[in-house]
Amino acid sequence: MFILTEMKDIIRIEPDRFKFKMEKEVIHQLNSKYANKVVYGVGLCIILFDVTLVGDPYIIAGTGAAHTRVHFRFIVFRPFIGEVLVGKIRSSSSDGLRVSLGFFDDIKIPASSLQNPSRFDGREQLWVWEYKNEDEEVHDMFMDTDEEIRFCVTDETFVDTVPNSDQPPSMVGGAIPDKKQIPYTITGTIADYGLGLTSWWS
Incomplete structure (x- = not known):
């Protein structure tokens, strides 16, 4: 990390x-x-x-x-691709989850990277994992805001927010973030065994 x-x-x-x-x-x-x-x-x-x-x-x-x-x-x-981290759910939307580590908030988990099958509950504005147990009974596992979540890093995105720069800021010393753009975003997944809310696996 x-x-x-x-x-x-x-x-x-x-x-x-x-x-x-x-x-x-x-x-x-x-x-x-x-x-x-x-x-x-x-x-x-x-x-x-x-x-x-x-x-x-x-x-x-x-x-x-x-x-x-x-x-x-x-x-x-700068976590490496494939690294497993634990954060907290910051917000939910039909696009997926936003996760925070406390000092870094720009982490997204797309809807396609949630446990399958999952659905977005428009009334609660939360994602729900439709967990099926060994008896084929379906249980709704809500992904509540501020819940602790374990995810795997799948991608990272850098956006050069320094205007009129022909070189990366690491070379010219321009490390001023742009308010309109997110300079660094991490993408993760919970679509695997052991990932998702830590309470699911305790």
Whole structure:
């Protein structure tokens, strides 16, 4: 679920920040720029792990700010395809389920990836697994909001929300999410034994 990713960027330090030690200022700038933001093709950056290289600072004429090339490693949320995670149902619609991990909410489970057979109850606005036991009796297993759910990751989607960018944000340092688009979405399934609400299998 969490990986250690090597990254690089050029950090700009304004003149009024020169009073701080270079190492502490670099750490501050990197966490401010990347922590809790999605970087295209990389994942959701959680927190800086370490800084492996700080280059010599240089000042561009007319700005007064120092620019320093840094190499660093970030702890990133990016589950692998096939990984099984446990979250909570955030909402339901005829399209499927939305799931949250608490710190990451953009997880969808399409209707086609639910336990079969399942139906959407329009009155309750919930999905229902029509579970058939050994005696061929059908039991409605409601997938209530805020219930704990176990799912398997089947796909991931990145959307480059940085305008006029010819390079991925991981290279140019543009990690600003667009409010109109979701920069990183995970798709999952519960259509397998042991998946779905954890209460089903307890």
